[in-house]
Amino acid sequence: MSSSMATTLPPPQPLPLTSDSDNDSPTHDQHHVDLSSSIFQSYLSHSSTGSSSQHDLIKIQSFLISSRSGALSCLICLERIKPTDPTWSCTSRCFGLFHLICIQSWAHQSTTLATSRATSRAAIPDENSIVWPCPKCRVEYPKSQTPKNYYCFCGKLEDPPRDPWILPHSCGEICGQALRNNCGHFCLLLCHPGACPSCPKLVKTKCFCGKLEDVKRCGLKNFSCNGVCRKLLECGIHRCGEICHEGGCPPCGEKVDYRCQCGRVKMERECCERYFRCENACNKILGCGKHGCDRGCHEGECGECPFQGKRTCPCGNRIYEGMACDVTVPLCGSTCNKMLSCGFHRCPERCHRGPCIETCRIVVTKSCRCGSLKKQVPCYQDLTCERKCQKMRECGRHACKRRCCDGDCPPCSEICDRKLRCRNHKCPAPCHRGACAPCPLMVSIACSCGTTHFEVPCGTEAEHKPPKCPKPCRIAPLCRHASSSKPHRCHYGACPLCRLICNGEYPCGHKCKLRCHGPIPPPIPEFTLKPKKKKSNYQTEPTPGSPCPPCPELVLRSCVGHHIGAERMMVCSNRADFSCENLCGNPLPCGNHHCTYVCHALTRHISKSEGISRGESCEKCTLPCEKERHPTCPHPCPLPCHQGECPPCKALIKRSCHCGAMVHVFECIYFNSMSKEEQMAVRSCRGPCHRKLPNCTHLCPETCHPGTCPSPDKCSKKVTVRCGCQTLKTEWLCQDVQSAYLQAGSDPKDVSRNQYGFGLLPCDSDCKSKVKVSDAELQLRKSKLVEEKEPATVSNVTKRRRRRQRVQEDKNISTLQKVVSAIRKILLLLFIAVIIPPLAYFGYKGLMWLSDWMNEVETQQRRRRYPGI
Numbered sequence: 001m002s003s004s005m006a007t008t009l010p011p012p013q014p015l016p017l018t019s020d021s022d023n024d025s026p027t028h029d030q031h032h033v034d035l036s037s038s039i040f041q042s043y044l045s046h047s048s049t050g051s052s053s054q055h056d057l058i059k060i061q062s063f064l065i066s067s068r069s070g071a072l073s074c075l076i077c078l079e080r081i082k083p084t085d086p087t088w089s090c091t092s093r094c095f096g097l098f099h100l101i102c103i104q105s106w107a108h109q110s111t112t113l114a115t116s117r118a119t120s121r122a123a124i125p126d127e128n129s130i131v132w133p134c135p136k137c138r139v140e141y142p143k144s145q146t147p148k149n150y151y152c153f154c155g156k157l158e159d160p161p162r163d164p165w166i167l168p169h170s171c172g173e174i175c176g177q178a179l180r181n182n183c184g185h186f187c188l189l190l191c192h193p194g195a196c197p198s199c200p201k202l203v204k205t206k207c208f209c210g211k212l213e214d215v216k217r218c219g220l221k222n223f224s225c226n227g228v229c230r231k232l233l234e235c236g237i238h239r240c241g242e243i244c245h246e247g248g249c250p251p252c253g254e255k256v257d258y259r260c261q262c263g264r265v266k267m268e269r270e271c272c273e274r275y276f277r278c279e280n281a282c283n284k285i286l287g288c289g290k291h292g293c294d295r296g297c298h299e300g301e302c303g304e305c306p307f308q309g310k311r312t313c314p315c316g317n318r319i320y321e322g323m324a325c326d327v328t329v330p331l332c333g334s335t336c337n338k339m340l341s342c343g344f345h346r347c348p349e350r351c352h353r354g355p356c357i358e359t360c361r362i363v364v365t366k367s368c369r370c371g372s373l374k375k376q377v378p379c380y381q382d383l384t385c386e387r388k389c390q391k392m393r394e395c396g397r398h399a400c401k402r403r404c405c406d407g408d409c410p411p412c413s414e415i416c417d418r419k420l421r422c423r424n425h426k427c428p429a430p431c432h433r434g435a436c437a438p439c440p441l442m443v444s445i446a447c448s449c450g451t452t453h454f455e456v457p458c459g460t461e462a463e464h465k466p467p468k469c470p471k472p473c474r475i476a477p478l479c480r481h482a483s484s485s486k487p488h489r490c491h492y493g494a495c496p497l498c499r500l501i502c503n504g505e506y507p508c509g510h511k512c513k514l515r516c517h518g519p520i521p522p523p524i525p526e527f528t529l530k531p532k533k534k535k536s537n538y539q540t541e542p543t544p545g546s547p548c549p550p551c552p553e554l555v556l557r558s559c560v561g562h563h564i565g566a567e568r569m570m571v572c573s574n575r576a577d578f579s580c581e582n583l584c585g586n587p588l589p590c591g592n593h594h595c596t597y598v599c600h601a602l603t604r605h606i607s608k609s610e611g612i613s614r615g616e617s618c619e620k621c622t623l624p625c626e627k628e629r630h631p632t633c634p635h636p637c638p639l640p641c642h643q644g645e646c647p648p649c650k651a652l653i654k655r656s657c658h659c660g661a662m663v664h665v666f667e668c669i670y671f672n673s674m675s676k677e678e679q680m681a682v683r684s685c686r687g688p689c690h691r692k693l694p695n696c697t698h699l700c701p702e703t704c705h706p707g708t709c710p711s712p713d714k715c716s717k718k719v720t721v722r723c724g725c726q727t728l729k730t731e732w733l734c735q736d737v738q739s740a741y742l743q744a745g746s747d748p749k750d751v752s753r754n755q756y757g758f759g760l761l762p763c764d765s766d767c768k769s770k771v772k773v774s775d776a777e778l779q780l781r782k783s784k785l786v787e788e789k790e791p792a793t794v795s796n797v798t799k800r801r802r803r804r805q806r807v808q809e810d811k812n813i814s815t816l817q818k819v820v821s822a823i824r825k826i827l828l829l830l831f832i833a834v835i836i837p838p839l840a841y842f843g844y845k846g847l848m849w850l851s852d853w854m855n856e857v858e859t860q861q862r863r864r865r866y867p868g869i
Contacts, residue, residue: 261275331352388403416430717734
């Protein structure tokens, strides 16, 4: 290590940089030199250190920085470890620091749980078997090593006093602990947390192969010369060709042709596997000259024949001496009685050759593992019941649920998966009883540039202040004042807010007069902690990174109808329209009236991109058209109020002809545009006049004409004239009839049409006799009419009376007819009873035959589709 390591934290120099985050921090550390560098003074005084020692020193230095800044936290309670709190540190692997009370409680809970587990298994717990683990590295300590007193890091001083000039929880003396690898040297650092670094003493040592001798540090004295090893291998023939290495040499890998032990097979093999056996049998003739060697490939003599000397039967009960080796030993006939594989029973068969039965089939009474079932089963068969164990496992959360459990329930296989106290991770251990182990992860807290940092336990990072860094911040501002903003120191989290005036220009032309609220550079994610929850305060300033708020300037704005004298003072960004409560007064589309709505905005498009419209259109004129039409007519204009001239009147008017025989239909504009003479000419029907003459019953013989008919007293129509008894008749001209009425002193206008010309002729002698005969005929006709009407009056009977008459007629039906109808009914019932059963039977048979036929057809179709069926 270079000499710059002698001072780990140089005294801070005053910087011209400004930072709002450093104004409220204490500055008493700037009044004296950091004394933590004196810890490494004795270690660095010997010589420069190697890379491994430098790594150890950097790790110890991080411990010191964390302790000095107050960033040490207990992994059990996650509280900050104060300089005056009694502590305990792990001395095996992790060297984590804990509160003494917390580690004692942790050890007590762990040992109590281990004792209860041993008791539940009916085992006597041993004092050395009951252990408790370190909360961080899980290294186990026996119950006897439960910490009871507060010692310094090196363990020499009990209850070390608090001294502001030395490291908290340290005695301030040289550590003096034996260094690793038991080199015989001791640690030269002051009492410190963490593991001691490797030994810095200089010693003479050899490389791994022993060829090169050099001066190395005692902690790094084992080294490689990077040459070929050349040590003699185990075979005693070849030498190691690897680079100088630690430990034993690998097996010899030289490939040479070697023979097997019997010498029959020769093959290429590695030197370390030169002794091998082939797969051929020996088959050499033994000394007896009758049997061959049944051993595999081997070296040396085959030995004597195994069938010579004393021989026994297969069960071993009878011994035969002097029997030739080629003679088969006879069976003795007694019980075999060899111990079977179960270890409890013997073979019940007679003496036999070959192995005994593998499975013992003797029936015995067995109990299941849980003891709830007893049953006779073969000896080789295990007996288990279907009962599930309801005992809670050691975790205390899940039941055993194992079938036929013997009471020694296995550990719970579920994952705990409960939230750890750090609130960031879940417990990955199997389901267990009691509190989960602390989160073993460490979180690095550093400044933005990463120069100054320290590690804290996971879950406690929000409780610690970030380290201070004297270097300038290297993050460029993103707001518009980047060129004029003041530089500041390296900080933790986001850069401080810009305090200058925004001066951003609004679309309306005004400028923003608030403080700068432009974007700020985001913090680096690796050095960002979870912010503490703070009470929300009323924000008078805009949020950084947000656009400028709406323009707050006051301007004079007119109403939506743009009426004169209706303006109001409003905020510039307030786009809300208002009405002045006056009448609109805009001319309507008709051009004849004005809008009577309250002041409103006219319909207008906001933008071409949006394509929407706002406002309210003026009212629609619903009054009828009141203009005079040309030419003048009595019909009003059918259109609503409109601009310009009215359209021509197309209304149809009816005008009868002069004689009244027909009705003409004209368009109003056509008829009224003619003169009176033309109108009179158009109204004529061009046919005969249908008006009756005033003095007679005949029509006017002239063509349809206006006014009275000409010469009404000169009618030339023929009229039938009769006498008073209507016996005599003749034809006269109508004008003669009129003159006859005038001579008789009566006006022809007063004579009705039926009586016109009646009684003008005088009666003669024949008229009286004809009158009498006609009277007699009239009387006869009247009597016949009366006789014909009488039956009609007789048949005029009410419906109720007719109904009674029909009932009476039905009662008068003869008895013979009743008998005949009864016989017919009986014959019909007999016919139905004889015909229906056969029809039902044969119908059922037919349906069954039809069903069988359809099934057969379907089977044939399946066979055609699937020939393999």
